[in-house]
Structures are given as C-alpha cells and as structure tokens.
Amino acid sequence: MKYDAVMLMGRIHDLTQKWLRGELVAAGLSGIVPSHGDVLALLFMKGEATMHELAAFAHRTRPTTTVLVDKLEEVGLVRRAQSEDDARSTVVALTAEGASLRGSFKAISKKLVLRVYSPLSKDEGEMLEKLLNKVLSNLEAAKNAENAKSI
Amino acid sequence: MKYDAVMLMGRIHDLTQKWLRGELVAAGLSGIVPSHGDVLALLFMKGEATMHELAAFAHRTRPTTTVLVDKLEEVGLVRRAQSEDDARSTVVALTAEGASLRGSFKAISKKLVLRVYSPLSKDEGEMLEKLLNKVLSNLEAAKNAENAKSI
DNA sequence: TGACAAAAGTTAGATGTCTAACTATAATGT
DNA sequence: ACATTATAGTTAGACATCTAACTTTTGTCA
16 A cells, blocks of 8 residues: 555546646636536536535635636626525526536536546446545544534 | 546545645644645655756646745755756755654654545555556546647 | 757746635524 | 624635746757
8 A cells, every 4th residue: 555545636636627627728618717617517407506505516615706706707607696585695697608508518527527437447436436435524524523623 | 426536536635735734834834835745755755856856746837846945945944056967957955954854744644644544444545546546547648648649 | 060959947927716804684692 | 672693795815836938058960
C-alpha cells in the first residue's frame, strides 16, 4: 500500500476539471466553468431554486454562488426573482436560452462519465463508488465531530 | 451505479485540503498551504532540487512554483542558489530551520493517511489505490493522445 | 559557426474560490 | 410585544492558481 489515494484523487480531480473547461469552451460556452454547470444541473432538475439551495447542491459557499449566478444572469441563461413566500429569498430560474442548453450539458456529463469509468469493469466501478462513499462519510463525520467539539 | 465518482473525489479533495490548511495553522505554519508541503516533501527526500523538479513533483506550473518558493524563502525555510552546471537553473535547498520541520510535516501526513484510510480494511485500501491508478492512467493516456493529435 | 529552437525561470494579469463583515427580513422566547 | 437571534443574500478583500509573454541560457543542425 502506498497511501497515495489522496494524491491520486487530487490529480484525477485536476484533470477532470481541466478537461471539462475545454469541453465547455468547445461547446461555445466560454466563461462558463464546471461550477456553473453544477448550478445549472439543479435548475435542469427543478426548474428553479433559491441561492441557498444552489449553493448547497454545488458545494460552494453562498458568496461564490452569488458570483456564479451573476455570470449566468449576465449571459442570459438564468433569471433572478424575489421569492413571494420569504422576502429574504431569491429564486433563480432558467431562461428559455438556459433551458435550451440541457442537451449540451447532458452530453458533456455523459462524456465525462465515459472518460472516467471506461477503464473499469462494472464491478470495479461499483466498488470504487462504494469505497469513495465510505471515505467521504468518514471525513464528514470527523469534521462534524470536530466542529461540535469546538462550539 | 450512480456515476458520481468524480463528484465524490472532488468532495474528498476539498475536505482534505481544507483539513490540511487547518493542521498547518495549528502547527504554527500560517501562510503555508498544502502545495508548500508538496515542495518541502521533495526537499525532505532529496535535500535540494531545481524549480523544474519541484514543479513536476508538486504537480503545479512553474509560475506557481516560483510563488511557492518565494514564500518559503521569505519565511526562511528554503534558500535559492544558481546552479553551477546550468546558468538557467535555480537550485532550491532547505535551510536548517526548514529541515527542522521534517517531523511536523511527517506527523501531519501520517494523520491525513489515518483520516482517509481508517474506514477501510487493508484489502479495501489496496483496492481503492488500484482503481484510482487505473482511472488516472487512463485519463493521462487520453490527454496525451489528444495533445498529440492537436500538434 | 551561426541561426534558430528549446528550456529554465520570472513577471504580469486574469480568474475562481474563500472568509469576514454587512443589510434586510423572519423566527423565537420571555 | 419586543428584543434578540438566526437566516438569505451581497459586498469587499485576500489568495492560490493558471496562461501568456518575456529574458536568459543552452542545445541543435545545416
């Protein structure tokens, strides 16, 4: 055992992010980065969402999500509106142009999955997901335990 | 299969990096980030190295490595010198103070491994490394093939 | 041998992300 | 009912990293 799993995951993460950026540029979406894709992914599923929901889904902070949505609004893929239930809340919704990109994003996502899983058999793919889930759950539990202790 | 391995690796990467930053601060090394640790790791092994070697080892670009070494030099952990063989080359070496931190870095690195591998059995740890290596090799091969094609 | 290409390193500028601090609104508890 | 606390979102400022362009030195080859 080399105990280099963290380094390997870091490298894989770097390479996939970089590849994704290239794909987005190739799809004519320059200025759009993978995190914007995460924001859009939730909107493709739900049609609309609050900033808070988008931040949680994309695993970014709320300030970062503000910037991401600013950009998406600027290029016309998304529209902000005040929530009617809660005056603090902003509801973000896809524009027609944003909705029209669903297919392109789905295609890129499919290509990414293929790229990562292709060297693995079905069993290996399942095993990898199982192991990664174990590691992630444990990290999150450890983090929560430490946060709780420090409060 | 959920095909979410990329997301899981991204999350694990984020959490480990963040945890590492906290550990470095706790060790009195504020201003030092994980990438500085990668640079130092090679110096702990080899005593000295060129900027080029450090960049390759840390998987960072050379401009980034320049900034990393600037910082390490500024806080006195490292020293630059002109290579005698090649006037273009800079040789970076640990100072006495830098060398004295070897133990602290080793301890943090050990803690990280424990944190990530603890939910896994020995077999699972080995399996995870094997699968990650398969994925990474494939990604690198794909990238090289694409680069070659575009030249 | 002399021109041109490659390599080492740095500088400059851009970008994505974060934390801290702020505003505005809603919820809570006494 | 009102003061306090919590939540939604934004703004401001910092930082790690990248790409592109530049300087200097070395290697190559006609």
